[in-house]
Amino acid sequence: MLDxxxxxxxxxxxxxxALSELAVVSARRSRLHAMAEAGRPGASAALALAEEPGRFLSTVQIGITLVGILAGAFSGSALGGRLATWLTGLGLPVAVAEPLGFGLVVALVTYLSIVVGELAPKRLALRHAEGLACAVAPAMTIISRIAAPVGWLLDASTDLVFRLLGRAEAPEERVTEDDLRALVAEAERTGAIETAERRMIAGVLRLGNRPVRGVMTPRGEVDWLDATAGEAAAHAVLTRTAHSRLPVGEGSTEAMLGVVQSRELLAALLVGRPLDLRAAARRAPVVPDTADALDVLATLRAAEVPMALVHDEHGHFEGIVTPTDLTEAIVGAFRSDAEPGDGPVAVRREDGSWLLAGWMPVDEMAELIGLALPEERSYHTAAGFVLTAAGRLPPVGEAVEVQGWRFEVVDIDGRRIDKLLVGPMRAAIAPAARRPGSGLLAG
Structure with a gap:
């Protein structure tokens, strides 16, 4: 029994x-830092081991190798001999009992070593990496100091092998945006965060990648006041607009004076005071259309009025951006802010295809249907994506094919694509191809 x-x-x-090795290596350093700051015993030691993984792994490997050798030698000589003697007592010949006893002991010890000595501890370490790392770190630190000379030799030998292979430098540890998205998706799957929270986090990540041109209200959709047009024209704009702030121009949008508060002008009209748009205009910041949306958010925080005028590199007015535009990029548009006649941005149909608004941000469309977008692109909407793929404005009923998806133009408002029907090519080509005037253009 002692054997x-x-x-x-x-x-x-x-x-x-094995548990110590996987727990320390897989533990997230950010969690260990937080646990160390909170005074969790062992967290600082676990961080120290994680900072030098080479020496720590060398120490662990020394321990595992020595334990394996001792277990194999002891089980073979002690247990194997005892089992062989017992089998001989049952009447088996010595020539059969000795190899059979040794083989049975080796098989049993190997099985227990794999299950109890490897798989179960490693699975446990993956489930509770940070907590177990803190628990085992003090003991592993002591063992590392005892085995320091041999550990240094093994670590140096490993570094030499890497240099011979041309990989001397350790890769920089960093978290990519894809890693963050995967982590958020896993948190949603396990119930750690709600679906609405995951969508908001995804919106923040998208906003960080968008230029202001991708979130602004374009010039053609901006309600503005002309300081040279007279009170009647200003009154007409004020009574039809739903916006609380309006830009003011001197004859055209290329000569913007600033931004006015609609309620101040309406109050003046109610008491019969004359409108002085130039005097009421407050200075608004001007930002380039290539500026990052998050940088513009900081600009709006510091501005006299929460509205920025967007200009291109030639100084031409391109549109406006407000905190609402940036908020909608994160949480979506509010129904009360939608223009009359605007429908949902994306509707899933019974056949699995999507009816998309042309103004839908292209990164949201790509995330919705699983489309790969180039890093550098000049378009920011689904309509712009189709225009770039087609190379022109397709007529209603025409379609483009990109990455296994078929984008059919189903409605055009003036010279702007208003609605798109999007679906996998195999599911959507056949019925659409029979329409008069319908065609396919490879993108």
Whole structure:
């Protein structure tokens, strides 16, 4: 029984080393930092081991190797011999009993070593990496100091092998945006965050990648006041607009004076005071259309009025951007802010295809249907994506094919694509191709 107990202890010790190895390596350093700042015992030691993974892994490997050798030698010589003697007593020939006893012991010890000494500890370490890392770190630190000379030799030898392979430098540890998206998706799947929270986080990530041109209200949709047009024209704009702030121009949008508060002008009209748009205009910041949306958010915080005028590189007025535009990029448009006649941005149809608004941000469309977009692109909407793929404005009923998806133009408002029907090519081509005037243009 003592021999069996020794073997079991060695197997459990092997499991402790395996658990320690995976727990420290897979523990997130950000969590360990937070736990160390909170005074969690062992967290600082776990961080120290994680900072030098080479020496730590060398120490663990020394322990696992020694335990494996001892377990194999002890089980073969002690347990194997005892089992062979027992089998001989049952009447088996010595020539059969000795290899059979040794083989059975090796098989049993190997099985226990794999399950108890490797798989179960490693699975446990993956489930509770940070907590177990803190628990085992003090003991592993002591063992690392004891085995420091041998550990240094093994670590240096490993570095030499990497240099010979041309990979001397360790890769920089960093979290990519894809890693963050995957982490958020996993948090949603496990119930750690709600679906609405995941969508908002995805919106923040999208906003960080958008230029202001991708979130602004374009020039053609901006309600503005002409300081040279007279009170009647200003009154007409004020009574039809739903916006609380309006830009003021001197004869055209190319000569913007600033921004006025609609309620101040309406109050003046109610008491019969004359309108002085130039005097009422407040200075608004001017931002280039290539500026990052998040940088513009900081500009709006510091501005006298929460509205910025967007100009291109030639100084031409391109549109306006407000905090509402940036908020909608994160949480979506509010129904009360929608223009009359605006429908949902995306509607899933019974056949699995999508009816999309042309003004839908192209990164949201790509995320919705699983489309790969180039890093550098000049378009920011689904309509712009189709125009770029077609190379022109397609007529109603025409379609373009891109990455296995078919984008059919189903409605045009003036010279702007208003609605798109999007679906996998195999599901959507056949019925649409029979329409008069319908065609396919490869993108």
């Amino acid at each position: 069996l107990a020794v073997v079991l202890v060695l197997i459990v010790l092997n499991g402790v080393f």
